[in-house]
Amino acid sequence: MTSDFRGASADAVATLTGELEAAVSGSPESAPQIAGDLFEVAQTLRAEGALRRFATDASIPVEAKTGVVGEVLGGKVAEASLALVRSAVGRRWTSSRDLADVLEHLSVVATVRSASGDSERLADELFAVARTVKDNPSLRDGLSDPARSVADKERLVDDLLGGKTLPATIVLAKQALHGTYRTVGVALAEYQKVAATVAGENVATVRVARALSEAEQQRLADVLSRQYGRPVHLNTIVDPDVLGGIRVEIGDDVIDGTVSGRLDDARRLLAG
Structure with a gap:
């Protein structure tokens, strides 16, 4: 989701993520409560169009927006959650829907942090x-x-x-x-x-014809980690259609060393 944000919204999510990390680091036990609060607020903003437009209207003074947020949410969410929402409505947004999307993203980050x-x-x-x-x-x-x-x-x-x-x-x-x-x-x-x-990792989806041993998975993870400069988490899928070899997808990158991939290439050459 975060890769979809542009301009002011991208700046806002970066700042708010830092504020969330600081809040959770200072009080790890608060992470589940903050996560639940932020998700509920995101759902409320999606359901209440007038409130969402008010909260993201750059022409309205920040004090007015944070004041309304305090009235609506005061006593219903944790103080740390309220502080994050107030900070969020005080920022500029490229699109009004980005506010709810960012709050949901922050709720996911907080939930991940709760897993320690x-x-x-x-x-x-x-x-x-x-x-x-x-x-x-x-x-x-x-x-x-x-x-x-x-x-x-x-x-x-x-x-x-x-x-x-x-x-x-x-x-x-x-x-x-x-x-x-x-x-x-x-x-x-x-x-x-x-x-x-x-966790500071990339995610790689790996398709193979047969299950990899632990040693094979570790070697592959090590190779990919060196290539991408950070740890890589493997999602391994056993797919009979692969026939043989291995296909790796990381973000927009595809490394196709499968028999089926080579057969497809050959068919395209023949058709051309």
């Missing part, structure tokens, strides 16, 4: 949940069915993940149900990227 030293496990679990949803049509349909309430869908998540994953994984899986992204899978993929970024 388990960021690697959190990233793995988010990937596993996304794969489970994708590979189970009945579950995917149940989580995307507009006729079902969000509360009902959250119960499905509890049944699926309760007692099996980190609390942060469950929190983010439930946030993914609220429709900010095109699908639950897309939301979970974005949340995993945030988890990796917080």
